[in-house]
Amino acid sequence: MGKGATNVAVPGADDPLTRPMAAERAKEWLAPLPPEKLLGKSYLVGFGGLSVVLIDTGAGLVLIDGALPQAAPMILANIRKLGFDPRDIKFILSTEPHFDHAGGLAALSRDTGATVLASARGAEGLRAGALAKDDPQSEYGGSWPRVTRIRVVQDGQVLRLGRTAITAHATPGHTMGSMSWSWKACEKKVCKAIVFASSLNPVSADTYRYTASASAPVIRGFEASYKRMDALKCDILISAHPDNAGQGRYNDKPGACRSYAERSRLLLAKRLARERQEVSR
Template sequence: MKEIATIFAVLAAWTAGPAATDDPLTRPIETSRNAEWLAPAPPEKLFGNSYLVGFGGLSVVLIDTGDGLILVDGAMPQAAPAILANVRTLGFKPEDIKYILSTEPHFDHAGGLAALARDTGATVVASARGVEALRTGRLAADDPQLAYDSRFPAVERLRAMQDREILKLGNTRITAQATPGHTMGSMSWSWQSCEGRRCRSIVFASSLNPVSGEGYLYSAPTSAAIVAGFGRSHNRMRSLACDILVSAHPDNSGPGRYNDQPGACRTYAERSRKALAARLKREAAGSK
């Protein structure tokens, strides 16, 4: 109970606004979704060496490889202290985090990366396109959400990985799974986690929802690569071994913080496919 109280104290401190020290890497980004996205949630074991250390509306995963820790995603800037508090509550040391994997260069998933990397010494890993955006803290020119101009703290210590490249650390092998569409640099991550002889395949999926800033049209010729990217991502999601699905926003994959139902990744892909088809149909009818 003491650990939970500490986490809630940390959450209360950063949701109240900038602290007296006004750390530029954890300075709050305010949105109408903060209460939902950053709803406190206790750390929870997924399976084997994998744990949830994020929030009610933003997923963050911790993996214990036996030779160092790996985080997946970093939520928002002001969330970094609570993420590290969750890591400590599980009995792990933040300084043992060697890598932080990024799904997409948007403030709600990448905003906390700079602070987390600074405070742990970890290297942030992303796709090549993701690295470009993370280095500047700005959205790419072809990002459907560019009109929001959603800036976030730039990340310095970066490593790019290619599609299907494998990151090896300790007893864990994590595969980069390119899933473009929501952004062209979006990357999902898959690995196997075991308890004794029983192993399960876990997928941390990047967002696949076709949302955009004002004025963006998925039906425009300039958006053809984005739409094609969604198609490739749907096919990839359908093909993955997927016993447990964690989506960047938990509500995108179903109720609860993760989905361990059969066919979870296929359902995730189909939901995105239908949403994109509906968006294109509305645009054809003259509305978004």
């Protein structure tokens, strides 16, 4: 469907794609913040507890993540505050198939005509609007608006648009379809590598066990993601949940990505130790 044929919600009408999800932390996650310039043509257009990024490539806009369903109108409003037309968004990059980061993707894609890019496993979850069976949080159940306009990208694949090249980095563990994204932003003679990292938190439903044999692929996923984050060139880190990045809306301290991985390493090690201790009792 071309941009001229894009369906847009009628103002004031009940919109199933932006109908509020009554998540326990929704108010905290969607704490309003003004849009903020990062560097060059990269901007933060998200919230106090959920990151969303806009990149002006010179040949169209790229958005990263969509927060909760009810966040979509606020994201579009922030984009307009920066002087951009949301209909110029060509692609929306997804970090993970969870409602708090992907819930708004269906509405954003519909209202802009943009194509959503995700990993193969991520795309499965976005099309279903539901958690995968091997997701550590699958027991929570629930659903969010399904995404229909999707393109699958591979680990290491580069999206080139205008003056910007954005690289996809598989970072499984939190979900097996998680994807992080990196690009270079420049202002005058200063250029920096920016990484938008997917969640690496080893959280789960109460009955899930990381020490179970069925969880071995998830553990290997985490280990691979730690190595990936350790190796990435990373001058500015944006994490899907800002509080996980270590400071404010982003972290521009040296070694930010390595610190991000180390935080998860320690949390996972504690979780595994606790589970083993419970079994030995």
